[in-house]
Amino acid sequence: MIVDMPRTSTAAIAKRLVHLRDSGGAVALGRVLTLVVPTDDEHAEAAIEAANDASREHPCRILVLAAADERGTSRLDGQIRVGGDAGASEVIVLRSYGPLTGHGASMVIPLLLPDAPVVVWWPGEAPEHPATDPIGSMAQRRITDAAASPDPVAALHRLAAHHVPGDTDFAWSRLTLWRGLLAAAFDQVPADVVTSATVTGASNSPSTELLAAWLALALQCPVTRVSGPAGGGIVGVRLERPSGVIELARPDSRVATLTQPGQPERRLALPRRSNRDCLAEELRRLDPDDIYGEVLTHGLAVLDAEADSHVGLAEAHATGRGPDVAEQLRHGAELDAAAHVRAAAIQATPSVTDKAPATAPDRTPEKVSQKATVGKDAS
Secondary structure, eight states: OEEESSOOOOHHHHHHHHHHHHHOOOOTTTEEEEEEEETTTTHHHHHHHHHHHHTTTTEEEEEEEEEEOSSSOOOOEEEOOOOGGGGGGGEEEEEEEGGGGOOHHHHHGGGTTTTTOEEEEOHHHHHHHHSSTTTTTOEEEEEEOOOGGGSSHHHHHHHHTTTOTEEEEEEHTTHHHHHHHHHHHTTTTOOOOEEEEEEETTOOOOHHHHHHHHHHHHOOOEEEEEETTTTTOOOEEEEETTTTEEEOTTSSSSEEEOOOOSSSOOOEEEOOHHHHHHHHHHOOOEEEOOOHHHHHIIIHHHHHHSSTTEHHHOOOHHTTTSSHHHHHHHHHHHHHHHHHHHHHHHHHOGGGGSSSSOOOOOHHHHHHHHHHHHHHHHH
């Protein structure tokens, strides 16, 4: 159900929520937090869709501050979504006009759930100092997305300069699967040290930057950040060890190939994570992410301090430090084709149950008796 309330106030919206609760059931029961989403009117629906999907795992009240036209007189248009139009949450959209667009915190406070944590998510460009922002200062967790900035890598370094516990970024959430696969690769013997690492990705990919910083901080070895064409994500990671190379390559942003010494090559589904997945992961914890904070504030500095830590893709390929993306795509296609051939051969092989059962001798009592009689007469 969607209830539109043009030219309204936060007091009228709160009163209407109470009326909906009394007439339609306790729609606010089970809400574990308040999710505040500052955005603009153009991107509000995409943010609501991602928040609704994440709310199925984390039921919450979603407050969307959709700043509209800053010109003209102050006006507030409200919209309440409950039931099937709000996932497992209740959505309140506040569209502000005129000077009111600069007073989002005043509009949010009357609608916060009592005694519930507050999380702020900026799906677009975030303030330079999220913790001191009027809306961010009231939250336990502040979620940004450096990739939404015009210069994502520069935005990441700005976040590092102003980081406080409770801040996090989708650039880190998009690394969860990568970090899990790389950490699992070290469970295989031999357990020798990594002498150097190479991380390849788009030149404007903040996730690639954080992955290189994480490896530089965790492995304490030289890390080369190879920059490819802008607009993509992480392409691959190569870890040099005395026993052999560990390589996780994803040249097509969908399927990765994991290569380890003494192990067959593995093809792994590794698509780029959606905002819904990243938001649901960040809402699972309300305490500070200490590892992210350490990588952001110290890992990036370690990476930048290394000489020649950032090189272009052409230069890295020429010196043997970077991957050949075209060769990786070709090799991945060969592995997929070989897997299809093996799967087709397995399907074509008849199983034991498909074979006709062999004719067993008739051992019924009548037949056994007849055979015994014939043998007696012959003797």
